[in-house]
Amino acid sequence: MTSTTKHYSYESLSRRRLLLPLVALGLAGTMFMQSRIDPLAKERRVDEVSLETTASGLNSEFLILPLLGFREAAAGLLWVRCDEFFHSGDYDAILPLVRLITWLDPHADNIFITGAWHLAYNFTDSSERSDRRYIAPSQALLKEGVAKNPDISDIRFELGWQNYDKIKDYQTAVDAFVLALNTKPNPKNEEFPYGAPLKVWHILAHAYEKQGRIPEAIATWEKAMERTATQLKKTPDDYSVKSMRAAEEHNRDENLVRYRDRYLADTSMHTKINPTKYPFVLAPPGGRGEPRPWNMTFKPQVEITRAKVFKVKGKANMADGGRVDVRLTDWDYKERPLDTGKLLEKFDVDQSVTIMQDSISVRKNRFERELDLSKDPKMYSFGTDSYKLTLTFNARTTAPHVQDRFGYSGEGMITDDPRFVMYDSRPQQLGTMLIGGQGGTGTLWDGKTIPVYQSDFTIKNADGSALAHGQPVRLIRVTYKISKEQIQGLKPLTDKDIVAND
Known part of the structure; x- marks a missing residue:
């Protein structure tokens, strides 16, 4: 068989030996120049993690780029790989890459936003319930993004949206949205x-x-209307701006109505919604009798039919469309860990x-669902000795037509068992007192006085004083304390397991 070995001439080998140091010199020059091409490079890299840290998580395919100074290019390639994992449903593989990308390029705002979204929404059980253990690292990632990108409003907005939509922590959401409004204007945006x-x-x-x-809601809609009015002066024929202005005005007026x-x-002043002489939140059935909140006659029933399988049902005297929130946790569960360092590492x-x-x-005054947690042992390990199960109705998060009867803060609802009526008086839960005699304190709103926005987008009274929030939210809540033996279906769950709300 003829040999296929290729032989190079002496001159060719000499040229190759000469090229090697030139290539090395070129690479060194590239690394030197890359750090000086962008006059803002040093400023941008103040928050970047060292190459020693990021390189430990990179394979040879991606390692060469950051070593040459192309950190953003490496981050972009890794993000393409993340997108491939996302579309294949391999969410677990995305998280370490998100961490590496934000280390390589801490100013890639879309990575912080999308990574936090993956954490909070995309890890689910077999019934599409999200894994709420990942909310804490998701929040920590967004806060890191906010700290490293103070001139980008989108991360601040996403932090607010997640608290609004996923966590239902409306005060934290408000704080984040106000922070977004305070972002320094950028002529490029x-x-x-x-x-x-x-x-x-x-x-x-x-x-x-x-x-x-x-x-505050009315004042905010009016501020939005001021902005669209300014835009309409510039583009009076823009139908989208006209529609936006009409929607804002509708929402403002809807609050008043x-x-x-x-x-x-x-x-x-009443409409066909409430033709009686009473405030609707206190109107007695049929308009007869003394004004009083509506009795929901809330009667829950929880059964553990077999190990880790719950049948939750009951009666609730309300219109169709209301919802009962069910929450099961370890008895000593902490909502948000204080130490987020480990959460952010991996x-x-x-x-x-x-x-x-x-x-x-x-539906038709009844609710019922089977919750089979035995299918997802990785998510629901049941590793402690006791658990807390709560069933809650919150008027603030319910549908508007149900809220019409119960009020913004649940002022218009009670139930037979006083143990099930709970007032959440934490400062962040206090609303405006809109009607007297229902647990509120302080100043009763007159329905006319609208607070004023300050230069930092906070709201105060016209005289500069702080607003008074004195109406606690009234909840209907039932809390069970469940043993591990009951979780395994070895002992029935009864009304004797109902404990005081906290």
Whole structure:
């Protein structure tokens, strides 16, 4: 067989030997120049993690780029790989890459936003309930993104949205949205001369509504209307801006109408929703008798039919569309760990922790659902000795037509068993007192006075004083303390396992 070995001439080998040091010199020059091409490079890299740290997580395919100074290029290639994992459903593989990318390029705002979204929403059980253990690292990642990108409003908005939509922590959501509005305007952004998009005003108004702080919600809608009015002067024929202005005005007016129909006793101001002489939240059935909150006659029943399988059902005297929130946790579960350092290193969560949350719709005064947690042992390990199961109805998060009867803060509802009526009086839960005699304190809103926005986008009274929030949210809640023996289906769960709400 003829040999296929290729022989090089002496001259060719000499040229190759000469090229090697030139290539090395070129690479060194590239690394030297890369750090000086961008006049803002040093400023941008203040928050970057060292190459020693990032290189430990990279294979040879990607390692050469950051070593040459092309950190952003390496981050971009890794993000392409993340996208491949996402579309194949391999979410576990995404998280370490997200961590590496944000180390390589801490100013890639979309990575912080999308990575946090993966953590909070995309890890689910067999019934599509999200793994709430990942909310803490998701929040920590967003806060890191906010700290490293103070001139980008989108990360601040996402932090607010996650608290609004996923966590239902409306005060933290408000704080994040206000932070977004305070972002320094950037002439390169389409929202200039504003620091944040118009949508931030809209969702901020809704967040105030969810807190039962209606004067602030109205003031926020009016601020949004001022901005669209300015835009209309520039583009008077822009149909999208006209439609936006109409929607803002509708939402502002809807708050006023709902306040009038729910809380005022002047029949001349009522509509067909409430034709009685009473405030709708206190109207007696049929308009007869003394004003009083509506009795929901809330009667839950929880059965553990077999190991780790719950049958939750009951009665609730309300219109179709209301929802009962079900939450199961370890008895000593902590909502947000204080030490987020380990969470941010690899997004590791404590696999021994159990937390499940679901929501059951009420139809014809009844609700029922089977919750089979035996299918997902990785998510629901049941590793402790006792557990807390709560069933809650919250008027602030319910549908508007149900809220018409119960009020923004649940002022118009009670139930037979006083143990099930709970007031959440934490400062962040206090709303505006809209009607007297229902647990609120301080100043009763007159339905007319609208607070004023300050230069830092906080809201105060016209005289500069702080707003008074004195209406606690009234909840209907039942809490069970469940033993490990009961979780395994070895002992029945009864009303004797109902404990005081906390």
